[in-house]
Amino acid sequence: MTTQKLIKVAIPITGAEEIAAVSEVIRTGNYVSGQKVATFEQEFASYIGVSHAAAVNNGTAALHVALAALGIGPGDEVIVPALTFMSTVTAVLHQNAVPIFADIDPVSYCISPADIRKRLSAKTRAIIPVHLYGNAAELDEIMDIAKDFNLFVIEDCAQAHGTEYKGRRVGGIGHLGAFSFFATKHMTTGEGGIITSNNSEWIALSKQIRSHGMVGRDDHVILGYNYRMNEMAAAMGLVQLKKLDGFNAKRIKNSFTILTQLAQHPDKWYQVPELSDHVKHTFFWCPLAIRPEAGLNTKAVVKKLREMGIEVRHRYATPLYRQPVIQNLSPYPNGCPFTCCTEGISQNYKDLYLPNVETIAGNVIGLPNHPGLNQQNLDYIIEVCNSLY
Ligand SMILES: Cc1ncc(COP(=O)(O)O)c(C=O)c1O
Numbered sequence: 001m002t003t004q005k006l007i008k009v010a011i012p013i014t015g016a017e018e019i020a021a022v023s024e025v026i027r028t029g030n031y032v033s034g035q036k037v038a039t040f041e042q043e044f045a046s047y048i049g050v051s052h053a054a055a056v057n058n059g060t061a062a063l064h065v066a067l068a069a070l071g072i073g074p075g076d077e078v079i080v081p082a083l084t085f086m087s088t089v090t091a092v093l094h095q096n097a098v099p100i101f102a103d104i105d106p107v108s109y110c111i112s113p114a115d116i117r118k119r120l121s122a123k124t125r126a127i128i129p130v131h132l133y134g135n136a137a138e139l140d141e142i143m144d145i146a147k148d149f150n151l152f153v154i155e156d157c158a159q160a161h162g163t164e165y166k167g168r169r170v171g172g173i174g175h176l177g178a179f180s181f182f183a184t185k186h187m188t189t190g191e192g193g194i195i196t197s198n199n200s201e202w203i204a205l206s207k208q209i210r211s212h213g214m215v216g217r218d219d220h221v222i223l224g225y226n227y228r229m230n231e232m233a234a235a236m237g238l239v240q241l242k243k244l245d246g247f248n249a250k251r252i253k254n255s256f257t258i259l260t261q262l263a264q265h266p267d268k269w270y271q272v273p274e275l276s277d278h279v280k281h282t283f284f285w286c287p288l289a290i291r292p293e294a295g296l297n298t299k300a301v302v303k304k305l306r307e308m309g310i311e312v313r314h315r316y317a318t319p320l321y322r323q324p325v326i327q328n329l330s331p332y333p334n335g336c337p338f339t340c341c342t343e344g345i346s347q348n349y350k351d352l353y354l355p356n357v358e359t360i361a362g363n364v365i366g367l368p369n370h371p372g373l374n375q376q377n378l379d380y381i382i383e384v385c386n387s388l389y
Pocket of ligand 1: 059156158
């Protein structure tokens with residue numbers, strides 16, 4: 001085995017077409033609130049299978065705007081998984097609402113519907129299932145809970161562009177969907193995000209919120225932000241969207257190649273994920289769990305793989321309720337939303353222990369699987385994984 005140049009875990013795949021599309025916008029000089037954003041919104045909505053979309057400047061803003069558009073506000077409780085990127089939680093805090101953490105399903109790594117039921121209180125207003133690593137959360141059960149308790153569901157699809165749940169694309173099943181187009185995502189606009197829905201009123205409101213709460217050029221009718229997507233990002237998004245299915249096909253093929261080969265070695269240090277037959281997983285991560293019996297330190301595994309020329313993902317290593325901003329109840333200087341606008345919250349973060357999140361957080365790595373890899377890269381990744389320990 002020969003060590004080689006570092007195989008990156010993720011790369012943005014952009015080229016001449018993206019350069020041409022962005023250059024065209026620069027030549028016109030029309031950078032904001034133009035036709036590219038409007039067209040991108042229509043085409044992305046149609047890809048997801050919904051009638052409306054509102055483009056914004058990143059995925060965190062998409063989640064924030066979605067919550068604001070649904071009227072989630074101070075003291076409201078929003079149920080979130082405790083294993084995800086922190087934005088799912090900070091978006092809730094930005095609305096001065098209270099994140100209530102739920103455990104995950106140990107197989108899918110997505111929020112557990114059974115645990116959501118345990119977290120409901122009189123203050124619960126919404127659930128944010130995250131389609132983690134490109135998998136899909138159990139949306140049928142989550143939508144049933146939402147119906148029974150009159151709650152909103154915002155799908156966090158930042159890691160799941162093109163993922164399907166029972167034949168439907170995620171982002172079109174909950175009340176609203178929120179996507180990110182960060183540089184390493186399935187498709188990118190550099191930075192960017194979008195909110196998807198079949199409800200025209202929520203999307204119209206989202207468009208107001210993203211642009212200073214304005215109607216026309218000078219009337220600020222609601223509290224808004226400057227969260228607009230610019231025309232260059234949208235131009236790039238239009239090109240990337242056309243390539244998305246091709247990127248995903250390659251991402252899925254690469255992941256299957258790696259995982260099926262690794263699955264032939266059941267006695268190794270890793271455990272390959274079990275896949276659901278009603279989900280089309282798009283493998284934002286190619287996840288590999290470290291088997292507890294192997295007694296390995298994940299950080300050491302990550303370091304070793306890097307020394308061997310393979311960069312891997314190793315994030316969300318602690319349950320999010322352990323983050324200082326939550327433990328110290330300190331998102332804002334006056335303690336809001338935890339101590340200023342609510343008579344106590346239904347969850348005690350200090351004593352919280354969600355067993356599946358505790359077991360899994362920090363013990364899953366993501367192997368390189370991006371569309372830019374060749375067969376030689378994949379063979380090398382498999383060989384290195386099997387040579388360790
Ligand atoms: C699950 C999840 N939600 C939200 C976000 C936020 O997206 P952005 O980085 O575009 O703000 C991310 C970004 O990585 C994410 O992974």
